[in-house]
Amino acid sequence: MPVDQAALDAVALSREEYDLLVQRLGREPNDVELGMFGSLWSEHCGYKNSKPLLRLLPSTGERILTAVGAENAGAIDIGNGRCVVMKIESHNHPSAIEPYQGAATGVGGIVRDIFAMGAYPIAILDSLRFGPLENPQDRYLFHGVVAGIGGYGNCLGIPTVGGEVFFADAYAGTPLVNAMCVGVAETANLLSARAQGEGNVLLLVGADTGRDGIHGASGLASRTDPEARFEEMRPAVQVGNPFLEKLLMEACYELASRHRDWVVGLQDLGAAGLTSSVVECCAKGRSGAILDLENVPRREHGMTAYEVMLSESQERMLVIAKKEHVADVTALFQRWELHCAAIGIVTSGNEVIVREHGVEVARVPVEIATDPPQYRRQGVRPAELAELNAFDPASLPDLAPSEATAALCRMLARPNIASKRGIFRQYDHQVLAGTVVPPGGDAAVLRVPGTGQGIALTTDCNARLVYLDPYTGGAIAVAEAARNIVCTGAEPIAVTDCLNFGNPERLDVAYQLEQAVRGIAEACLQLETPVVSGNVSLYNEAGGRPVYPTPIIGMLGLLEDVSHHLTAGFAGPDCQVVLLGAGLEQPASTLGGSEYLAGEHGRVAGLPTIDLALEKRLHRLVLQAHREGLLLSAHDCSEGGLAVALAEAAILGGFGLEGVRELPGRLDAALFGEAQSRIVVTLAADVYRQGGGLARLRDLGATLDVPVTFLGRTTTDPRFRFGPIDAPLAELRTAYESLLDA
Secondary structure, eight states: OOOOHHHHHHTTOOHHHHHHHHHHHTSOOOHHHHHHHHHHTSHHHHOTTTHHHHTTSOOOOTTBOSOTTTSSSEEEEEETTEEEEEEEEEOHHHHHHSHHHHHHHHHHHHHHHHHTTTOEEEEEEEEEEESOTTSHHHHHHHHHHHHHHHHHHHHHTOOEEEEEEEEOGGGTTOOEEEEEEEEEEEGGGOOOOOOOSTTOEEEEEESOBOSTTTTIIIIITTSSOGGGGHHHHGGGSOOOOHHHHHHHHHHHHHHHHHOGGGEEEEEEOOTTHHHHHHHHHHHHHTOEEEEEGGGSOBSSTTOOHHHHHHOOOSSEEEEEEOGGGHHHHHHHHHHTTOEEEEEEEEESSSEEEEEETTEEEEEEEHHHHTOOOOOOOOOOOOTHHHHHHHOOGGGSOOOOGGGHHHHHHHHHTSTTTSOOHHHHTTSOOSGGGOEEEOTTSSSEEEEOTTSSOEEEEEEEOOHHHHHHOHHHHHHHHHHHHHHHHHTTTOEEEEEEEEEEOSOTTSHHHHHHHHHHHHHHHHHHHHHTOOEEEEEEEOOOEETTEEOOOEEEEEEEEEESSTTSOOBSSOOSSSOEEEEEESOSOOOGGGGTTOHHHHHHHOOOOOOOOOOHHHHHHHHHHHHHHHHTTOEEEEEEOOTTHHHHHHHHHHHHHTOEEEEOSOOOSOHHHHHHOOOSSEEEEEEOHHHHHTTOHHHHHHHHHHHHTOOEEEEEEEESSOEEEETTEEEEHHHHHHHHTOTTOO
16 A cells, blocks of 8 residues: 555655665665664655765865765864864754754764764864843753753763854754864874674673654754744654763763774764664665564563664664674673664675564665665745845945944843853863863864874854845854964864755755855865764754854864963053054945944844955964964954954953054944954064064065054053943943843
8 A cells, every 4th residue: 555645754755765675675675674764764864955065074184084975973183193073063952942962962972973983072062053041941942952052061071172163044944054074093093983894793781772853863953944844843852961972972972992803883872773874884885684673671661562663762883893793892882871782784785674583574675774865955045135245335325433332332242242151161171181272262272182282173054145145154264263373373184074054955045055055165275174963953943934044153163282372362561463464445245244234233234255366374373473483372352353352362361452553445344344364363472572573464464465563562461442332341342141041
C-alpha cells in the first residue's frame, strides 16, 4: 500500500523524494526504513539545498589535515606533531522550543564532535541571535539559552572563552544558537569516523537510549516554523547530562591518546542517532554492518525498532573496536563507569541490516542512504533590495557637534554594542588555566597545552550587512573575523562556518544563500583562510518571515609565542593612538547598514562595500608592526564605527583619550560610519619617545599602501575627548555596561 502523506510529513520527505527512493530501492520501504531514510535525506543530515554551494568554498591548504565534511570536525596542523580540531554547529530550532535544553545539548553535541576526533576540547565559543529584549518571549529565550550554554559548558570543565550576540526584529521568536568547540590533539592520534574490517565490533557507549529527540533531524532541523508546531515538536528536543558527557569525554580521549591501536573509528550519536552514526561510518569505511537492537541499552520500556534507530538521546558514542580488542575497550569504559554494549559487527557488504531478536526489521543500502537528492535553485534577488541599496544616507541631516557626546552614550548602550559581561560572567572562562585573553575583547587567546604557542579564536557576522548585500556581507563576515584575530597578534589560518538562513525553497532565500557563500569563498581565498568544517541550518523563520541571512564565521589564528599577544584596551598612559586603514574623513555611504543608522534613524538601508586587497594589506601591516615590537594594543573598528572603537578601548583599558578635535567631512560618518578595514592601535610610550615608532609605522604603511592616521594620546585623566565628544570615562562606562544587568 502506498505511504500516505501524513507518514511522509512525519519524516519530512516530499512525495517526489519518496518516489525517487522507491525507484532507487526497487521496492517500498517499511516503516523503520522510511524513518531512517527520512532522517538521512533530511536537510540537516543530507545538505540537500547547500552541498552544491559548499563545494565553492576553498578548503585546502598546507596546514589542513582533513577533507571538509569527511570527518566530525576539521583538523589544522600547528607544527611539532600537534593539531587543532574545530567545528561550529547550530541548535536553532530546539532552542526556539526549549531554550535551556536546546542550547545545552547544542554545546554537548559540538563537544562530542571534537573528542570523536581524538582531540581534547579546550574552548567553547558561541554566536547568538535574538529578537529585541523588550519582548518577553525573546527575553525568555535569551536567558534560557545563555543559562543552557553556561550550565553545560561549566559542568564539562571546558572554558567558554568568546562569542557574540546580536539583537534584531528579524530574530523575534526565532533565535539562532550556534556553538563552536576547539580541541587539541597529537596528530598521530587523530581518529576517523569510519567502520572498516569485517568482524570488527560496533560498541555503543554512554547513556541509555530513550525516546527523546526522535525526528530531531527530520523535524526540528529540516522544516519551517517550529514555533507553529511547538507542542508537536517539543518531544524532539533532547535532554542533556553534562556530568555523563564529562566521563565520556575523558574516556574517549584516553582511548585515542593511549590506545589508538585498539579501535578503527569513533563517532558521536547526534542527529538521527544510531541511524546516521552507523550508516555514515559505513559510508566512510566502504563497508556494511549488522545491528542487533536487542543489545541496545534502553531507559524506557516498550521502545520500537523505529524509536531505537531514530532516538537522539544525548551522551552516546559509537566505537568501532578491533575484534581482538573488544574486551580491552569495554574494560576501559567500564573503568570510567560508562555502559558499553556490543550492538553489531562490521561486514564486507554495502548494506546496514537492522535486526531485533533475530528478525530483520530494516535493510538500508549505504550508497542510497548517503546520496539524497541535491537541489540547486536559481535564486532571485529580493525585490526590496533595490530600494534599500539606493538609499543615500547623505539625505539625512548631519549630527550636530553639540549632540555628539550624547549620541556616543546612546550608541554604547545599544544592545548590539554594549558590554556582554552579563553573558560571559555566567561562563567559566578560566577553567583549565589556559585562557590568556578572556572574553570581552576582539578575540580570545589560549595557550596550546604543553607548548609556548597560542591560538586566537573568534566568531563573527554582521547579518544586517548580509541582508543588504549577501555577497559583500558574506565577505565582510570573514574579513571582520580575520581582523579580530589579527588584533591579538595572531595569524588567521582557518575557518569553520555555520550558515543560518530561511526556507531555501523561497527563491529570494536561495539567492541570499548562494551569494553569501560566494562572498565567503572569495574572502577566504583572498585572506588565505580555508574552510575546514561547518554546518548549514535552513528553514529559520516564523510566520513566513525568514531571519536575516546569518553566515557565522568561526576563525582560528596562531601565535608562535603566546606571551607576545595584543589586547583591545589601551594598555597604558601617554601612548600614541593611531588609525590604520581608511582615514578620518568618510563618505555618508559608510553609514549604510550601520548601527548608527538603525539606532538614531530607525533605518536598515544602504549598500556595504569592502576592498579585500586593502584588508589583506592591513593584516600584514599590523602583524609586521607587532613583530617589530611597535604595538601595545589593537582593536578593530566594526559596529558603531571609530568613536565606539576608541571608547571601547578606553573603557577596557581604563585610560582616557586626548584625541584630535577637528574632524573633516560629515561628523556622523567620521564618528559612527562603519567603513571596513580599519584597526586602532597604540604605540608604546618608550617606542615613540625614541623617535622611531610612529615614523616606522608610517613607513610600513606606505610600503603596504595602508593609510596611517594619528588620532591622539592616552592619558591618566579619566576623560574621553575626541572631536566634539567630551565625557568622563565613567559616564561612557555606565552606558556601555548597562545592558544585561537585569
